[in-house]
Amino acid sequence: MSGNDTGILAHKPLTLTKKRLRWLVLLSSFPLFGMMAAFGIAPDTSTGAHPIENVIRSLELPEIQPFEDYDMTFWRQERIQAGDTIASLLSRLGVNNQDVVGFLQDTRGSRGVNQLIAGKVVHAQTTAAGELRLLRYFSGGSEQLVMEKVEGAFRVSEQPVRFETHIQMKSGVIDSSLFAATDGAGVPEGVATQMVDILSSDIDFHRDLRKGDRFTVVYDSLYGNGEPARPGRVLAMEFINQGTPHRAIYFQSEDGTGGYYAPDGKNMRKAFLRTPLEFSRISSGFSSGRFHPILKTWRAHKGIDYAAPTGTRVKAAANGTVSFAGWKGGYGNVVILQHHGQHSTVYGHLSAFAKGLRAGQRVSQGEVVGYVGATGMATGPHLHYEFLVNGVQRDPTRIAMPSAESVAAKHMPAFYTHTKPLMARLDMLRETSLAFLD
Numbered sequence: 001m002s003g004n005d006t007g008i009l010a011h012k013p014l015t016l017t018k019k020r021l022r023w024l025v026l027l028s029s030f031p032l033f034g035m036m037a038a039f040g041i042a043p044d045t046s047t048g049a050h051p052i053e054n055v056i057r058s059l060e061l062p063e064i065q066p067f068e069d070y071d072m073t074f075w076r077q078e079r080i081q082a083g084d085t086i087a088s089l090l091s092r093l094g095v096n097n098q099d100v101v102g103f104l105q106d107t108r109g110s111r112g113v114n115q116l117i118a119g120k121v122v123h124a125q126t127t128a129a130g131e132l133r134l135l136r137y138f139s140g141g142s143e144q145l146v147m148e149k150v151e152g153a154f155r156v157s158e159q160p161v162r163f164e165t166h167i168q169m170k171s172g173v174i175d176s177s178l179f180a181a182t183d184g185a186g187v188p189e190g191v192a193t194q195m196v197d198i199l200s201s202d203i204d205f206h207r208d209l210r211k212g213d214r215f216t217v218v219y220d221s222l223y224g225n226g227e228p229a230r231p232g233r234v235l236a237m238e239f240i241n242q243g244t245p246h247r248a249i250y251f252q253s254e255d256g257t258g259g260y261y262a263p264d265g266k267n268m269r270k271a272f273l274r275t276p277l278e279f280s281r282i283s284s285g286f287s288s289g290r291f292h293p294i295l296k297t298w299r300a301h302k303g304i305d306y307a308a309p310t311g312t313r314v315k316a317a318a319n320g321t322v323s324f325a326g327w328k329g330g331y332g333n334v335v336i337l338q339h340h341g342q343h344s345t346v347y348g349h350l351s352a353f354a355k356g357l358r359a360g361q362r363v364s365q366g367e368v369v370g371y372v373g374a375t376g377m378a379t380g381p382h383l384h385y386e387f388l389v390n391g392v393q394r395d396p397t398r399i400a401m402p403s404a405e406s407v408a409a410k411h412m413p414a415f416y417t418h419t420k421p422l423m424a425r426l427d428m429l430r431e432t433s434l435a436f437l438d
């Protein structure tokens with residue numbers, strides 16, 4: 001069998017036309033794996049607020065456009081490295097010296113060309129002889145710089161980036177922390193944060209998470225010129241918390257309002273957040289024996305203590321009005337919010353208030369009202385949170401909270417049409433991840 005294969009291979013070149021032989025020669029003489037070094041060496045050196053994302057992907061071969069033999073062109077891409085000059089970049093892209101010189105002359109006045117940012121990617125279309133046809137430079141905004149050779153001279157223009165959406169699906173299981181699990185699954189930080197926000201009315205991520213909890217998430221990522229350009233939006237997710245599955249699906253109705261809904265069309269957002277404390281990479285990793293977030297003996301304590309580092313953001317649990325923001329005995333710095341109806345909430349031991357916060361001010365759910373501290377009768381930084389009904393402290397975890405508006409009955413057919421394929425993906429991922437993780 002193998003002898004037969006060898007025979008075929010050995011004879012194959014003999015059947016090639018002259019044209020195809022040239023193809024073979026060109027392909028083998030071209031540095032096909034030039035990208036490997038570019039990906040391995042150059043880190044993303046952007047210093048912006050966006051988290052650095054490591055993208056691991058398989059090696060790509062240059063796209064070959066098999067037109068006429070003589071017109072054959074290659075696409076190559078190189079990551080800009082610190083200290084790169086345009087000339088050094090062009091020569092790494094395989095551009096011949098003549099065109100490097102021409103390019104430098106023709107684009108001398110272009111600001112964009114002279115402001116190359118390390119870590120960004122340049123795509124070049126060249127002929128086999130190293131003649132530069134087209135250069136595309138994508139610096140992260142919604143515009144790309146295009147340098148095209150027209151009648152022997154290079155012209156620079158700004159063009160809109162061609163974005164494409166890639167739908168990603170990831171699954172994970174909680175072992176030590178939520179962020180360790182999302183990191184492990186390759187879920188971007190921005191998506192992990194959305195997952196927490198989406199379920200913030202149903203799950204108290206500070207207290208309810210357990211080892212063995214599982215998630216699956218479907219989200220989109222925008223790519224521009226092959227580079228991740230913007231953090232994606234969660235389209236659907238499932239979180240199995242202590243054995244109970246929570247599913248949420250993004251749906252935008254005809255009138256343009258979008259939100260997250262349960263599979264039956266109920267809004268995932270409730271009148272009150274399950275916890276008024278920001279859940280972040282930092283606060284989630286915080287623990288201390290004394291202030292482990294637990295509901296203390298209800299009769300004695302009448303509140304929930306959340307351990308968190310000083311400065312962690314404290315959010316309004318619901319829309320309301322500030323009825324008090326100041327110092328109050330053992331509470332230290334405290335904010336009291338009055339909500340619609342008979343509810344009020346109390347946030348104690350704050351290190352600081354939100355800038356300009358004062359009595360009478362209206363606040364929205366999730367808005368920052370202050371920062372965790374240890375003022376008043378507190379021996380360590382934590383948030384003391386109280387939930388009151390008609391002035392009496394109640395356990396918020398035992399009170400059914402009203403939801404925000406569900407999908408309108410007239411939009412339910414559209415909702416089911418939209419959610420069906422996403423639910424199918426979640427089902428598929430649940431099967432796959434259970435089989436894989438067990």
Ligand SMILES: [Zn+2]
Nearest residue numbers: 303304305384
């Ligand atoms: Zn307390």
